[in-house]
Amino acid sequence: MKTYLVTGGAGFIGSNFIYYMFRRYGGDIRLINVDALTYAGNLANLKDIEDRDNYTFIKADIRDKAAIEKIFEENDIDVVVHFAAESHVDRSITNPEVFVETNVLGTAVMLNAAKAAWEKADGSFKEGKRFLHVSTDEVYGSLSDPADYFYETTPYDPHSPYSASKASADLLVKAYVDTYHFPACITNCSNNYGPYQFPEKLIPLMINNALTGKKLPVYGDGKNVRDWLYVDDHCKGIDMVIEKGRLGEKYNIGGHNERENIQIVKTIIKTLQEILPEDDERRKNVSEDLITYVEDRKGHDRRYAIAPDKISSELGWLPDTKFEDGIRLTIKWYLEHMDWMENITSGDYQDYYKRMYKV
Ligand code: NAD
Ligand code: DAU
Numbered sequence: 001m002k003t004y005l006v007t008g009g010a011g012f013i014g015s016n017f018i019y020y021m022f023r024r025y026g027g028d029i030r031l032i033n034v035d036a037l038t039y040a041g042n043l044a045n046l047k048d049i050e051d052r053d054n055y056t057f058i059k060a061d062i063r064d065k066a067a068i069e070k071i072f073e074e075n076d077i078d079v080v081v082h083f084a085a086e087s088h089v090d091r092s093i094t095n096p097e098v099f100v101e102t103n104v105l106g107t108a109v110m111l112n113a114a115k116a117a118w119e120k121a122d123g124s125f126k127e128g129k130r131f132l133h134v135s136t137d138e139v140y141g142s143l144s145d146p147a148d149y150f151y152e153t154t155p156y157d158p159h160s161p162y163s164a165s166k167a168s169a170d171l172l173v174k175a176y177v178d179t180y181h182f183p184a185c186i187t188n189c190s191n192n193y194g195p196y197q198f199p200e201k202l203i204p205l206m207i208n209n210a211l212t213g214k215k216l217p218v219y220g221d222g223k224n225v226r227d228w229l230y231v232d233d234h235c236k237g238i239d240m241v242i243e244k245g246r247l248g249e250k251y252n253i254g255g256h257n258e259r260e261n262i263q264i265v266k267t268i269i270k271t272l273q274e275i276l277p278e279d280d281e282r283r284k285n286v287s288e289d290l291i292t293y294v295e296d297r298k299g300h301d302r303r304y305a306i307a308p309d310k311i312s313s314e315l316g317w318l319p320d321t322k323f324e325d326g327i328r329l330t331i332k333w334y335l336e337h338m339d340w341m342e343n344i345t346s347g348d349y350q351d352y353y354k355r356m357y358k359v
Contacts (some may be wrong), residue, residue, distance in 0.1 A: 005077045008035030010041035010085030012197040020235035036061040045196045062106035072117040080131045089162045096161035103165035103202045131184040133173045138163035142301035149307035177248040185268045188253035190306045194231030195333040213285035220296030222262030225303040230326035233319040239317045254306025255319035
């Protein structure tokens with residue numbers, strides 16, 4: 001039975017990944033979730049699996065070398081799936097340091113602890129061990145030619161403190177592969193959407209604001225392009241890379257689903273108008289009149305677009321969820337989990353929102 005150590009499993013993609021893995025493997029795996037529970041980590045995300053015998057939660061910070069080493073000493077970890085990170089570009093612009101500390105130094109701690117636990121006396125690594133570093137398409141920078149895509153061979157050109165910290169972490173993983181033949185793979189995925197995403201990110205923020213009649217703050221001219229992928233399709237890709245990916249390789253994950261931000265916002269409004277029952281009070285709030293163009297993000301990358309050719313041809317990965325279906329599923333999920341949204345948006349979120357959007 002394989003033992004997985006998932007870092008950042010109380011966050012958006014991490015919690016979706018944990019559900020994905022239990023749906024797929026049931027009782028045939030052991031899974032340990034290590035998370036520091038920052039503002040982005042929420043154990044309520046995991047309440048449907050928290051009582052499983054083959055699941056353990058450990059509250060620990062990946063920057064804490066002693067705590068991470070202890071986890072490796074006490075458990076025979078087979079696979080590390082490293083999600084834990086500071087993930088929000090806007091926060092990285094106002095407070096870059098913690099991005100370096102968690103995303104770069106935290107990754108160094110994870111790599112070192114795994115290497116110490118997995119390395120044999122002759123410098124080779126025990127059979128079957130895998131370190132999957134979860135990264136982003138933002139490391140490649142911004143595309144200007146509309147015919148261009150991000151390939152695994154595209155040179156790194158990060159612009160925000162967030163993407164620079166993720167690029168640094170990727171290079172550190174590569175250095176471990178090149179220097180020690182450390183058994184790692186990297187995945188670089190495009191923008192995810194789905195359940196449990198923190199409402200600082202575009203899609204859940206717009207859903208929540210529309211339902212509560214708040215303005216919908218669109219940065220710049222609203223024409224920046226992101227390449228959206230339903231979170232379960234990302235989780236499927238990660239699992240496939242763990243199972244079948246060639247060690248030392250990187251794999252781009254994305255479903256060719258490019259949309260301008262303004263299109264996303266209008267789709268959310270239209271879908272809410274279709275889904276909300278006639279007698280739902282919130283219906284009257286939902287209208288394009290809420291759209292407000294605000295000051296642009298500093299250094300705002302214009303377009304991201306992933307070429308998923310390698311993961312598709314080598315591993316047979318293809319996305320299952322069309323955007324039209326995924327966005328409906330996502331909006332329905334938020335409508336059915338308004339208590340989750342209310343818990344998350346009370347308290348500190350209010351201060352963040354006022355500071356960020358100057359309201
Ligand atoms: P998130 O912000 O929702 O979750 C991050 C999780 O990491 C939280 O549970 C948080 O508590 C935990 N964490 C943060 N700092 C920690 C620390 N020092 N020690 C331990 N735990 C810590 O992020 P997400 O959107 O789920 O992204 C997860 C990973 O996927 C990140 O590495 C991100 O760069 C990458 N990624 C995200 C996207 C996306 O669209 N969201 C796309 C591609 C890649
Ligand atoms: O591409 C993958 C990346 O996608 C991940 O690595 C990051 O962790 C994740 O946060 C995401 O980064 P983005 O910056 O693309 O996502 P965000 O949801 O913050 O913004 C999406 C787009 O919407 C971006 O062009 C900025 C714009 N935006 C965002 C917010 C929050 C707005 O116009 N208004 C907003 O209020």
